[in-house]
Amino acid sequence: MKIVGVYSIKGGVGKTSTAVNIAYLAAAAGWRTLVWDLDPQGAASYYFRVKPKVKGGGRALLARSQAMDDAIKGTDFERLDLLPADFSYRNMDLLLEDVKHPTKRLGKLLKPLADDYDLVVLDCPPSISLMSENIFRAAHALLVPLIPTTLSARTLAQLGDFLAREQLDDRLRMLPFFSMAEPGKRLQQEVMRQLPDQYQDFLQTIVPKAAEVERMGLRRMPLPAYAPGHAATRAFQDLWRELAAAI
Amino acid sequence: MTSGTAGPRDYLLPDDDDEGAGAVAAIRSRRHCATDSLAREHGRFYDSFDWALYQAGAALEERLADDGHGPRQLLWLDLCGGTGAAGRNAMPGPGQVVTEPPGLLQDLPPGPVRERLAPLVGIRRLLPLVEISAVVETLRLLNDDDKTVARVQVLRQRFRNPDSGVEGQLGTRLRLLPVRGYDQELADAAALIEDELQLRPVERPLVLEALAAAGRRPGAYSSKLDYRLDPDQRADAATRMIHCGLLDTLEANVPGTRANLDTEFLHDLRVATRRIRSALSQIKGVLPDQVVADFKVRFAWLQQVTGPVRDLDVYLLDFPELQERLPVPMRADLEALKTFLLSHYDEEQRRLVAALDSPEFKTLVRDWRVFLDAPLPREPAAPDAARPIKAVADERIWRMFKRVRREGRAITDESPAEDLHELRKSCKKLRYLLEFFQSLYPKSDTRELIKQLKVLLDNLGDFQDLAVQAQHLEETAVQMHREGAASVDTLLSMGALVSTMLSGQARARTEFARIFQGFDEPANEARFKSLFGGGRPRGSRPSNSGAEGLAA
Numbered sequence: 184m185k186i187v188g189v190y191s192i193k194g195g196v197g198k199t200s201t202a203v204n205i206a207y208l209a210a211a212a213g214w215r216t217l218v219w220d221l222d223p224q225g226a227a228s229y230y231f232r233v234k235p236k237v238k239g240g241g242r243a244l245l246a247r248s249q250a251m252d253d254a255i256k257g258t259d260f261e262r263l264d265l266l267p268a269d270f271s272y273r274n275m276d277l278l279l280e281d282v283k284h285p286t287k288r289l290g291k292l293l294k295p296l297a298d299d300y301d302l303v304v305l306d307c308p309p310s311i312s313l314m315s316e317n318i319f320r321a322a323h324a325l326l327v328p329l330i331p332t333t334l335s336a337r338t339l340a341q342l343g344d345f346l347a348r349e350q351l352d353d354r355l356r357m358l359p360f361f362s363m364a365e366p367g368k369r370l371q372q373e374v375m376r377q378l379p380d381q382y383q384d385f386l387q388t389i390v391p392k393a394a395e396v397e398r399m400g401l402r403r404m405p406l407p408a409y410a411p412g413h414a415a416t417r418a419f420q421d422l423w424r425e426l427a428a429a430i
Numbered sequence: 431m432t433s434g435t436a437g438p439r440d441y442l443l444p445d446d447d448d449e450g451a452g453a454v455a456a457i458r459s460r461r462h463c464a465t466d467s468l469a470r471e472h473g474r475f476y477d478s479f480d481w482a483l484y485q486a487g488a489a490l491e492e493r494l495a496d497d498g499h500g501p502r503q504l505l506w507l508d509l510c511g512g513t514g515a516a517g518r519n520a521m522p523g524p525g526q527v528v529t530e531p532p533g534l535l536q537d538l539p540p541g542p543v544r545e546r547l548a549p550l551v552g553i554r555r556l557l558p559l560v561e562i563s564a565v566v567e568t569l570r571l572l573n574d575d576d577k578t579v580a581r582v583q584v585l586r587q588r589f590r591n592p593d594s595g596v597e598g599q600l601g602t603r604l605r606l607l608p609v610r611g612y613d614q615e616l617a618d619a620a621a622l623i624e625d626e627l628q629l630r631p632v633e634r635p636l637v638l639e640a641l642a643a644a645g646r647r648p649g650a651y652s653s654k655l656d657y658r659l660d661p662d663q664r665a666d667a668a669t670r671m672i673h674c675g676l677l678d679t680l681e682a683n684v685p686g687t688r689a690n691l692d693t694e695f696l697h698d699l700r701v702a703t704r705r706i707r708s709a710l711s712q713i714k715g716v717l718p719d720q721v722v723a724d725f726k727v728r729f730a731w732l733q734q735v736t737g738p739v740r741d742l743d744v745y746l747l748d749f750p751e752l753q754e755r756l757p758v759p760m761r762a763d764l765e766a767l768k769t770f771l772l773s774h775y776d777e778e779q780r781r782l783v784a785a786l787d788s789p790e791f792k793t794l795v796r797d798w799r800v801f802l803d804a805p806l807p808r809e810p811a812a813p814d815a816a817r818p819i820k821a822v823a824d825e826r827i828w829r830m831f832k833r834v835r836r837e838g839r840a841i842t843d844e845s846p847a848e849d850l851h852e853l854r855k856s857c858k859k860l861r862y863l864l865e866f867f868q869s870l871y872p873k874s875d876t877r878e879l880i881k882q883l884k885v886l887l888d889n890l891g892d893f894q895d896l897a898v899q900a901q902h903l904e905e906t907a908v909q910m911h912r913e914g915a916a917s918v919d920t921l922l923s924m925g926a927l928v929s930t931m932l933s934g935q936a937r938a939r940t941e942f943a944r945i946f947q948g949f950d951e952p953a954n955e956a957r958f959k960s961l962f963g964g965g966r967p968r969g970s971r972p973s974n975s976g977a978e979g980l981a982a
Contacts (some may be wrong), residue, residue: 213501213527232577255607259570259578264610277605297543298524403576 184297185430186290187304188322192338194309196328197362199226200406201422202306207405208423210263214301217255221275221318222308225268231258232403233267240409241278245288248295259404264300276313276372285313290321290403310430311345312344319351328362328390328420329378331371336378343382358429360386360422384429388422389417435519435615436608440636441629443584443602450567450584450602455628457569457582461619464576466568471495473562474592475637476532477648478554479686479695484509484648489520489637492531492541492558501527502541509635520635532556534692540708547921553693553747560637560644561590562600571619579615581607582623587636591644600643603636604629619945651682653698655865661820665716666810668819669709672866674704679797687736688783693743696782696911700740703733708862712826715814721801730792734787738778741902755930756923763923767906770915823867828962830860835955838886838946847897850942854890857883871961879957882949889945892938900931 189202202218210216220227225235233256237243243250255264271278279285293303307318319325327342329335339359346352359382365371366389379385390396392414395406402409407416443450454679457463472494476764477483489507506523524542534555538544547556570578583605590597606623608616623629632639642646657675659668680702686695707729710722745752749768753761785791809814814822837853861883868876907924910916916924948954 212504213495213525215525232575254611256611257578301525301527301542 185302186322187324188307188318189326190307196330201328202304203230204405204419206304209302215262216302217300218304219266220268220306223273227306228267231263231265235268237269240269241275246333279313286316289317324356327359331361331374332365357383361389363392365392386425390418439606440632441604462572464570469566471564474558475560476556478551480549481649492799506543506546518632531931558592560640561586579612580619589640589643616861659869661870662818664815665819665822666815671711674802676702700736712859739782760923763919766920770910824962827863831958857887886949896931896935900928903928
């Protein structure tokens with residue numbers, strides 16, 4: 184079972200749509216896939232038409248492994264399940280402080296699912312926190328969407344520094360890629376030309392900014408399910424292929 | 431029912447709705463649902479030749495989605511057995527995406543399906559037994575959020591036997607599939623199908639229906655001996671039955687041996703040959719002398735021509751273990767041995783195939799079958815042919831037991847290796863006799879005796895096999911040296927291996943006395959005596975010949 188975190192320090196960079204679409208494509212390719220919507224806003228749960236509610240909330244999930252099993256919902260798509268968000272996830276750091284080995288809890292929770300799933304995609308809340316440290320320790324790879332701006336370059340450097348400082352970078356592969364790109368913009372072109380050279384695992388796929396992607400909220404399903412031929416769908420397919428090869 | 435354990439449930443469609451249109455329309459009229467576009471799926475069910483998965487209550491499906499263009503998946507299925515819904519449906523277990531069809535375990539990438547397969551199939555090849563192609567119509571049952579809460583599929587399927595080419599239609603199934611976390615909705619859907627539509631659950635899982643349609647008989651092959659003999663049966667009739675079973679096993683393994691699908695085909699073929707030879711020589715006075723003499727020679731030939739490939743197989747199978755016996759720095763030096771063995775493999779396999787295609791082999795099998803199928807002679811010449819098989823079996827086993835005991839007791843620490851070899855041969859004969867005739871005796875008794883005999887055989891086997899292997903390895907080293915196929919380091923590593931073998935042999939020798947004592951216990955003798963030793967000594971037994979009638 185491979186664990187992939189879709190993570191960004193910044194919000195609004197296409198993180199949830201990446202998690203949902205990648206998970207959908209993985210399931211379509213035969214991988215038994217679980218999306219864990221860790222973002223208390225519950226956007227991924229919304230896309231899959233599942234209520235963002237877990238019985239007993241985050242506290243129950245941390246306490247009993249059975250709670251996790253009970254909370255998982257099948258989506259509309261074969262082989263693709265969801266562990267929904269819960270509003271209580273916003274206090275996850277506080278809850279984590281109360282458990283033993285607070286930075287390794289998430290990995291421990293996922294272990295019993297190894298027989299059920301080939302891939303777990305974590306839709307992570309933005310920010311660096313106890314929660315994100317859990318994710319860094321549990322995941323095999325971090326998919327990091329970046330809008331091609333200089334500010335994004337800075338946050339990526341911050342993330343890289345953090346992983347190196349915590350000595351997480353030798354087993355966790357950081358896989359940045361450009362998201363919501365507008366190649367017509369000169370400034371973005373500059374960033375897209377220069378930034379990838381500075382990172383060993385920078386993925387080649389560029390996911391364009393597209394109104395069709397934003398319509399996921401209206402259609403309430405993954406993009407490839409309703410717009411299979413769209414350029415953004417093709418980009419996500421490329422991204423999935425790159426990710427699958429990397430893990 | 432918990433969310434994690436609910437599996438699909440299959441229902442039969444009535445004859446007047448064999449396309450499922452009526453059922454689909456009925457569900458649509460009663461439930462909020464959506465229809466997916468028709469999908470085509472191709473699947474293949476696999477098992478090993480000896481039905482390792484079926485025997486363990488499992489099945490393996492290779493599924494190609496999207497009309498063969500989608501990903502290739504291996505799906506584990508539990509055939510739970512039992513009654514009710516559990517026995518009729520296969521429960522899906524783990525799945526694994528692969529790029530190639532399954533074959534030998536060693537070629538399968540790591541994953542959850544491989545993990546389940548490993549302890550069951552071992553070195554046997556997974557063979558495609560039946561193919562299924564299905565047109566799948568999927569109906570998704572929705573809740574108020576238009577979220578899928580259960581699926582109903584109509585599966586119109588055809589099967590094909592990939593070996594015989596036989597194909598045809600299977601009964602159309604309606605399948606209810608759970609969506610994880612929606613148990614109540616699943617129960618509602620089941621109630622709709624069972625109570626309102628009045629559909630009957632299927633009798634058995636799809637895999638078993640398809641195998642039967644394709645003419646496969648799950649569990650039909652086993653290399654184990656399993657005869658049901660009647661104690662009063664004429665000895666010649668029972669003996670022919672035993673031989674028929676052995677010949678069936680031998681013949682069943684010929685195609686797999688020719689194609690070298692896996693090493694067990696040849697192994698089973700050779701075991702069957704050895705058992706035939708043993709039955710010929712050990713069930714004495716039952717078949718005509720000249721028949722026994724003729725076929726003993728011919729089956730000995732078969733044993734001999736099948737030997738070289740088996741020797742190579744054993745080497746190659748044991749290779750990792752042989753390597754591990756060496757100190758780490760020497761292990762790489764042994765690789766040249768493997769290369770050498772592999773370079774001779776094709777040639778030996780070609781010779782083996784030529785032998786199996788030869789007139790000698792074909793006439794051997796045919797002649798033996800003709801003899802076994804011929805009507806029993808009314809007045810057989812062989813002295814014990816018309817006696818009840820139980821009496822003959824008692825005698826043979828009891829005599830062989832006494833021989834094993836006598837030979838074993840005669841062995842001292844000073845005895846030459848040949849004496850232990852002789853004892854091993856006698857033990858093997860005793861074991862085969864016990865196995866041939868086990869249905870004539872209480873099962874628990876013979877099983878216990880065979881188990882105990884096995885301990886002794888293992889010890890004697892270690893002693894002899896290690897000696898033979900060491901000698902064989904020395905000869906191979908000489909041959910490799912002659913052909914310039916071995917460096918000094920390789921020869922040294924082989925020498926080191928020979929020395930571990932010889933010290934293993936010495937160890938087996940020191941353990942012999944203790945192990946034989948276990949066999950030679952009074953309790954064991956009592957068990958043999960009570961089971962087999964009740965008969966009269968051979969000289970005074972009544973005979974089936976006219977002499978008995980005259981005496982009376």
